[in-house]
Amino acid sequence: MSARTTLLLFLLVTALGAIILGIERYFPSAQELREIKRGPARFEKDKVTRVEVLTAENTPLTLVREGNSWRMEAPFNDLADPQKVAALILTLDGVEWIERIHHEEFDDNEWQKTGLDKPRYKVRLLAGTNVVHECWFGAPAVIENSVYIGIPDAKMPGTAWYLAKSEAPVVLQIPAASWRDPKLLRLPAEVITSITLTQASGQIVLSRENEHAPWLLDKPLKTRGSKERITELLSTLLNIEITEAKDVSTAANGSTAKGDAQTTPADEIKVTIESKTRGKSYEFSLKKPADEKQAVTTATTAYRKSAFTVAAKNLASLWVSPNALRDHLLAQIDGEKLDFITLTSKTHPEISLRNEGGSWYLQRHGKWDAANGERVARCLNALNTHEIMQFTADTAADLMPYGLDDPFQTITWTPSREKPVKLMFGHNAENTQFFAKYDSEPFIYRIDASLLPSLATDGIKWKGLGALRFTTFALRRITMSLGSNAPVILDYNPVTAQWKATRGGRDVTAEIDRVKADQLAGNLARFTVQDWAADRSDALEALKTPFLTIQVVLGEPGRTDGPVREVEIIFSPTQPNAETAFYFGQIKGDPDIFYMTRSALLQIVGDGVFKPKPVK
Numbered sequence: 309m310s311a312r313t314t315l316l317l318f319l320l321v322t323a324l325g326a327i328i329l330g331i332e333r334y335f336p337s338a339q340e341l342r343e344i345k346r347g348p349a350r351f352e353k354d355k356v357t358r359v360e361v362l363t364a365e366n367t368p369l370t371l372v373r374e375g376n377s378w379r380m381e382a383p384f385n386d387l388a389d390p391q392k393v394a395a396l397i398l399t400l401d402g403v404e405w406i407e408r409i410h411h412e413e414f415d416d417n418e419w420q421k422t423g424l425d426k427p428r429y430k431v432r433l434l435a436g437t438n439v440v441h442e443c444w445f446g447a448p449a450v451i452e453n454s455v456y457i458g459i460p461d462a463k464m465p466g467t468a469w470y471l472a473k474s475e476a477p478v479v480l481q482i483p484a485a486s487w488r489d490p491k492l493l494r495l496p497a498e499v500i501t502s503i504t505l506t507q508a509s510g511q512i513v514l515s516r517e518n519e520h521a522p523w524l525l526d527k528p529l530k531t532r533g534s535k536e537r538i539t540e541l542l543s544t545l546l547n548i549e550i551t552e553a554k555d556v557s558t559a560a561n562g563s564t565a566k567g568d569a570q571t572t573p574a575d576e577i578k579v580t581i582e583s584k585t586r587g588k589s590y591e592f593s594l595k596k597p598a599d600e601k602q603a604v605t606t607a608t609t610a611y612r613k614s615a616f617t618v619a620a621k622n623l624a625s626l627w628v629s630p631n632a633l634r635d636h637l638l639a640q641i642d643g644e645k646l647d648f649i650t651l652t653s654k655t656h657p658e659i660s661l662r663n664e665g666g667s668w669y670l671q672r673h674g675k676w677d678a679a680n681g682e683r684v685a686r687c688l689n690a691l692n693t694h695e696i697m698q699f700t701a702d703t704a705a706d707l708m709p710y711g712l713d714d715p716f717q718t719i720t721w722t723p724s725r726e727k728p729v730k731l732m733f734g735h736n737a738e739n740t741q742f743f744a745k746y747d748s749e750p751f752i753y754r755i756d757a758s759l760l761p762s763l764a765t766d767g768i769k770w771k772g773l774g775a776l777r778f779t780t781f782a783l784r785r786i787t788m789s790l791g792s793n794a795p796v797i798l799d800y801n802p803v804t805a806q807w808k809a810t811r812g813g814r815d816v817t818a819e820i821d822r823v824k825a826d827q828l829a830g831n832l833a834r835f836t837v838q839d840w841a842a843d844r845s846d847a848l849e850a851l852k853t854p855f856l857t858i859q860v861v862l863g864e865p866g867r868t869d870g871p872v873r874e875v876e877i878i879f880s881p882t883q884p885n886a887e888t889a890f891y892f893g894q895i896k897g898d899p900d901i902f903y904m905t906r907s908a909l910l911q912i913v914g915d916g917v918f919k920p921k922p923v924k
Contacts, residue, residue, distance in 0.1 A: 351433060351440040353397050358434040361480060364426055369484060380487055384555060386612055387489040392482065399476040400441065406454060406471040422456040423447030424469060429480045445477050492548040492607055492618055493581060493590055502582035508574045512630055514538055525634055529702060531751060532635035544622050545579060552617040577626055600624040631699055638744060638755060639691040641721060648722040653765035661770060670770045673899065678772035690762035698754040700743060710743040710752055711735045719763055768840040768900055775895055775902060776835035776875065781865035783829055784872055789857040798825055802866055831912040832860055837902035847892040847901040854878035
């Protein structure tokens with residue numbers, strides 16, 4: 309091979325090598341492409357416990373996570389806005405690479421324009437003592453939302469430089485003062501288990517076991533708290549916004565944050581919030597606004613080393629009386645958890661109701677019958693929604709003026725696995741005012757008499773309206789006798805579902821409407837009355853001469869043989885010899901009398917079967 313050929317080959321190899329190096333130098337490798345796709349920031353956001361930022365002017369911003377909250381360590385010590393901290397971490401994690409750049413690609417003037425020689429922000433994220441991410445932000449690039457950034461390269465000395473898209477500089481340029489938490493108290497309402505309001509006039513203490521338990525007013529009275537009004541109070545407290553902060557000495561702050569009713573200034577209120585779940589308490593003081601419309605005041609706290617100007621709606625509502633936070637509803641009853649309800653009165657025998665699997669039963673005539681579940685629900689709803697008219701007395705040595713020494717009526721409910729709760733009712737001597745009192749509490753409430761009809765004292769009113777229930781598979785015969793007319797007898801075969809009819813001993817099967825016969829059977833199988841009669845005297849007299857008698861013969865379901873039983877229902881108009889809007893009714897063997905409307909009765913027996921006429 310000649311020297312010339314050798315030289316040409318050498319130059320060709322050199323050029324090819326230069327091209328390859330150039331490609332690798334100026335175009336990303338496969339590994340770099342994978343890194344670009346993943347992004348330069350790869351860290352676990354939830355594990356970050358410390359954020360350190362240093363500006364080009366060497367102004368520090370240091371944020372530290374303490375449990376569920378973030379605190380600023382520099383440039384001042386205060387709680388940090390968790391939303392801004394979360395936004396910063398999110399934007400750092402969401403950096404999108406455009407391309408990797410190299411210092412030697414730029415001349416000194418161009419490199420200076422990137423801002424990477426003097427970064428505007430240097431950021432470090434730590435999890436405990438370990439650095440999980442570090443980057444420097446230079447100047448914005450010409451591409452929208454793009455910026456030059458530097459990231460220390462863990463694989464080799466020095467820094468890797470990139471052109472990337474990131475919203476982080478927008479967050480980092482927020483003024484230091486704006487990183488303070490703008491909420492005077494940032495706490496979820498559901499974790500709060502105690503609220504103490506201390507004024508010069510006294511102290512109010514509210515507590516609950518957990519977020520699902522009811523609020524109690526523990527001081528100055530021990531009674532139920534109003535869920536709605538305490539929720540409104542909490543809303544006001546948790547929505548107090550800081551508009552201005554002024555750092556004060558720890559000693560001065562401590563002197564204003566602690567104290568009791570005797571040392572609290574007349575124009576201040578001290579608020580102490582406790583959380584059992586977090587094992588912490590938070591205490592702050594507020595100056596009373598000059599009037600109810602003023603929404604701005606000053607505040608100091610025991611957990612933040614600053615004095616604040618704050619704003620909130622309804623600030624004046626924090627200066628509240630104990631009665632305003634009491635439960636203004638007469639009762640708080642969870643009907644699903646009740647086992648028993650007992651009503652007593654001076655005019656009727658005791659009423660006993662029992663809950664079994666969500667169905668209520670009434671003890672009557674020595675046995676348990678189905679109770680009127682709708683009436684029970686209305687009763688409980690009436691108690692739970694009845695507004696107390698007046699907190700008449702918090703203690704009463706003499707119950708006679710209220711008629712509570714000898715209550716005219718009581719209701720007792722027994723929650724499952726709990727002690728019975730007894731509520732007594734009385735009235736004054738003139739019978740013009742009505743009062744209620746729990747047997748286990750000293751408080752006396754004035755109530756409206758409109759509540760009492762919901763607590764019917766006559767046991768018959770609690771009886772279930774389903775007077776007769778059976779399955780049509782047990783049906784054997786229906787006999788209907790209308791006045792002095794010959795009875796209609798409908799025999800039913802439960803196996804073939806076929807009907808046979810006779811009237812006055814004559815076979816009229818061909819004349820019956822099978823659809824109406826099926827409807828009649830279905831209506832009787834779920835026979836429901838309109839109401840039960842409290843006064844039986846007129847009804848018993850009317851029912852001596854029934855206008856309509858229906859007899860139902862029932863056997864073993866699905867069989868045509870075997871023993872049978874008879875159920876007889878009689879009806880009479882409420883006015884003798886007249887077509888009345890209501891009818892008396894009675895099931896033979898049951899001492900109770902019911903009411904049926906004429907339209908309901910026609911609906912049961914069928915318009916073509918029963919056409920009532922006056923009895924002569």
